[in-house]
Amino acid sequence: xxxxxxxxxxxxxxxxxxxxxARRQFAELGYDRTSMRQVALEAxxxxxxxxxxxxxxxxxxxxxxxxPFQPADVLPALLTGDRDDAGAxxxxxxxxxxESEQGRSRVVSLVRAAASEPEAARLVxxxxxxxxxxxxxxxxxxxxxxxxxxxxxxxxxxLIMARYIVEVEPLASRDASVIADxxxxxxxxxxxxxxx
Amino acid sequence: xxxxxxxxxxxxxxxxxxxxxARRQFAELGYDRTSMRQVALEAxxxxxxxxxxxxxxxxxxxxxxxxPFQPADVLPALLTGDRDDAGAxxxxxxxxxxESEQGRSRVVSLVRAAASEPEAARLVxxxxxxxxxxxxxxxxxxxxxxxxxxxxxxxxxxLIMARYIVEVEPLASRDASVIADxxxxxxxxxxxxxxx
Numbered sequence: 265x266x267x268x269x270x271x272x273x274x275x276x277x278x279x280x281x282x283x284x285x286a287r288r289q290f291a292e293l294g295y296d297r298t299s300m301r302q303v304a305l306e307a308x309x310x311x312x313x314x315x316x317x318x319x320x321x322x323x324x325x326x327x328x329x330x331x332p333f334q335p336a337d338v339l340p341a342l343l344t345g346d347r348d349d350a351g352a353x354x355x356x357x358x359x360x361x362x363e364s365e366q367g368r369s370r371v372v373s374l375v376r377a378a379a380s381e382p383e384a385a386r387l388v389x390x391x392x393x394x395x396x397x398x399x400x401x402x403x404x405x406x407x408x409x410x411x412x413x414x415x416x417x418x419x420x421x422x423l424i425m426a427r428y429i430v431e432v433e434p435l436a437s438r439d440a441s442v443i444a445d446x447x448x449x450x451x452x453x454x455x456x457x458x459x460x
Numbered sequence: 461x462x463x464x465x466x467x468x469x470x471x472x473x474x475x476x477x478x479x480x481x482a483r484r485q486f487a488e489l490g491y492d493r494t495s496m497r498q499v500a501l502e503a504x505x506x507x508x509x510x511x512x513x514x515x516x517x518x519x520x521x522x523x524x525x526x527x528p529f530q531p532a533d534v535l536p537a538l539l540t541g542d543r544d545d546a547g548a549x550x551x552x553x554x555x556x557x558x559e560s561e562q563g564r565s566r567v568v569s570l571v572r573a574a575a576s577e578p579e580a581a582r583l584v585x586x587x588x589x590x591x592x593x594x595x596x597x598x599x600x601x602x603x604x605x606x607x608x609x610x611x612x613x614x615x616x617x618x619l620i621m622a623r624y625i626v627e628v629e630p631l632a633s634r635d636a637s638v639i640a641d642x643x644x645x646x647x648x649x650x651x652x653x654x655x656x
Contacts (some may be wrong), residue, residue: 294492414629419618422621423614434610450615450649
C-alpha cells in the first residue's frame with residue numbers, strides 16, 4: 265500500500281539498505297577492499313543507484329563513518345569542566361562509546377581505513393582533524409593545544425588498535441572501566457600537564 | 461662466470477629479490493592487497509618460485525616483517541637498568557628505530573597488516589605477543605606485567621598510527637626526541653606506576 269505514496273519510501277529504503285551494506289563492508293573489509301559493486305549487491309540494488317544516491321566511494325565512506333557522536337557538541341564540555349578531571353572524563357567517555365556496538369563498529373572502520381592506503385588515511389586525517397582534534401584543542405585552549413590534542417589521539421587510536429582490532433591480551437578482555445582508569449592520567453598529562 | 465658455481469648464487473639472488481619485492485608491497489599495499497603473483501612479477505621471477513622458496517603468503521609475511529631489532533636481546537636490558545628511567549629509555553629506543561627508514565617500513569607494515577583483516581591481525585598479535593610483549597613483561601617482572609606490557613604497546617602502536625601512517629599534525633612533523641620525551645612518562649607509569 266505504501267507503494268501508492270510514490271517513490272519516496274522506496275528511495276529512503278534503498279538509501280538505508282545501501283548505507284547499512286556500506287557500513288558493514290567498510291568495517292569488515294576496510295576501505296580499499298570495499299567496492300561500490302559489492303555494496304550494491306549486498307543491498308540488493310542496481311549498482312548505478314549507489315553512486316546516484318551517495319556519490320563516489322570517498323563520499324559514501326564519509327557518509328557511513330560519521331562519528332558515533334557529535335564531537336563538537338561533546339568534547340568542549342568534557343574538557344572545560346574541572347580541568348583536573350578532564351583526562352578521566354575523556355577516557356571514560358571514549359571507552360563508553362567504543363564499548364557500544366555501533367560506536368565500536370564506526371571507530372574500527374575509521375582506524376582500518378586510515379591504515380589501509382594513503383587516500384583513505386588522508387580522508388580520515390581530515391575528518392579527525394576537523395571533527396575531533398580541533399574541538400579537543402579548543403577545549404584545552406592552551407598554546408600548544410593542537411600538539412596536545414594529537415598526543416591524546418595517539419593514545420586513543422592505539423587503544424582502539426590494541427583492544428578492538430589486534431585484540432592483544434590481557435588488554436582486550438580487561439574490564440572497560442579499569443582500562444579507562446589506566447589511560448586517564450595519560451590523557452590528563454597530554455591535555456594539561458608537563459610534556460618535557 | 462659465477463654461473464659456473466651452480467645454482468646457489470642464482471637461488472640466493474632470487475630469494476633476495478622476492479623478499480625485497482614482498483617487503484615493499486606489504487609496506488605499501490598492506491597484507492590483503494599484496495599478492496604472491498604481484499610479488500613474483502616485481503621480483504622478475506616465475507610465480508611458482510615464490511611459494512617454492514617462501515611457502516604461503518602468511519609465511520612470506522612473517523619472513524619479511526621480522527622486527528627491525530631482536531626484542532628479546534634489547535628489551536630486558538632496556539627495562540632492567542635503573543627502573544625510574546625505563547620509560548624514557550624505551551621511548552627513545554622505540555622512536556629511534558621508527559625514525560630509521562628500515563625500522564619505519566617494517567613497523568608500518570606490521571600495523572597496516574594488523575588493521576587489514578582478522579587473519580593478518582592474528583599473525584601480528586602472535587608475533588608481537590611472542591617477540592615484544594613477553595620480553596617487556598619479563599623485563600617488568602611485576603604481578604600484572606602482561607597487562608602493563610599491553611598498555612605500553614597501545615601507546616606505541618598509537619604513535620605509529622598517528623605519526624607515521626595517518627600523519628596527524630603537528631605530531632607528524634614535531635622533532636622525534638620531543639615526542640619521545642612526551643610519551644616517556646606514559647610508558648614509565650604503565651611499566652612501574654599506579655594504574656588505578
